Amino acid sequence: MIATPFTPMASLLGGALIGLSAVLLMWATGRIAGVSGIAARLFPPYEDRELAGRFAFVAGLVAAPVLVRLVTGSLPEQTILAGAAVLIVGGLLTGFGAVWGSGCTSGHGVCGLSRLSMRSLVATITFMVTAMVTVFLMRHWS
Numbered sequence: 001m002i003a004t005p006f007t008p009m010a011s012l013l014g015g016a017l018i019g020l021s022a023v024l025l026m027w028a029t030g031r032i033a034g035v036s037g038i039a040a041r042l043f044p045p046y047e048d049r050e051l052a053g054r055f056a057f058v059a060g061l062v063a064a065p066v067l068v069r070l071v072t073g074s075l076p077e078q079t080i081l082a083g084a085a086v087l088i089v090g091g092l093l094t095g096f097g098a099v100w101g102s103g104c105t106s107g108h109g110v111c112g113l114s115r116l117s118m119r120s121l122v123a124t125i126t127f128m129v130t131a132m133v134t135v136f137l138m139r140h141w142s
Contacts, residue, residue, distance in 0.1 A: 010076075021060075022110050029053060034107025035061070036098035101126070 022033040029050070038054045040046075046054075069075050082090070098104040101123045103112070109127065112120020 018106070018110060022106070022114075025057065026111070032107055032111040033057075034103045034111065036095075036104035037107060097127075097130075 025031055025033045031050070035058075038057050042051070042054055042058065065075060080087070101108070103120070103123065105124070105127055108117075108120040108123040113124060
């Protein structure tokens with residue numbers, strides 16, 4: 001089993017930045033920072049006046065690691081032990097879950113819970129329980 005390093009300050013800063021970006025997006029546009037919905041609406045038929053804002057939001061997600069690299073001179077070490085097939089299946093299941101659940105962890109877990117949405121609470125509990133069961137199975141039964 002691989003131990004995950006405990007990084008409370010980086011986690012706190014990351015969480016604060018995610019919360020700040022969600023608040024700023026809500027303040028500036030009145031929209032919820034659900035990344036799966038924003039990304040899905042980059043493609044037709046969603047060509048409207050908010051297309052540039054959606055593109056800028058996703059571009060910021062892509063640019064963040066570049067900024068970290070420029071500021072710190074390195075990127076955090078990451079180890080991915082899964083093969084390509086597992087990553088592809090996991091990505092497809094995650095995408096299916098985001099569509100089926102009418103949102104992703106950012107939309108439900110960050111924005112929905114802060115608005116006291118019962119639907120988001122159920123979705124977030126489902127995400128978390130599924131993640132815990134998956135990690136348990138992968139670490140103890142694989």
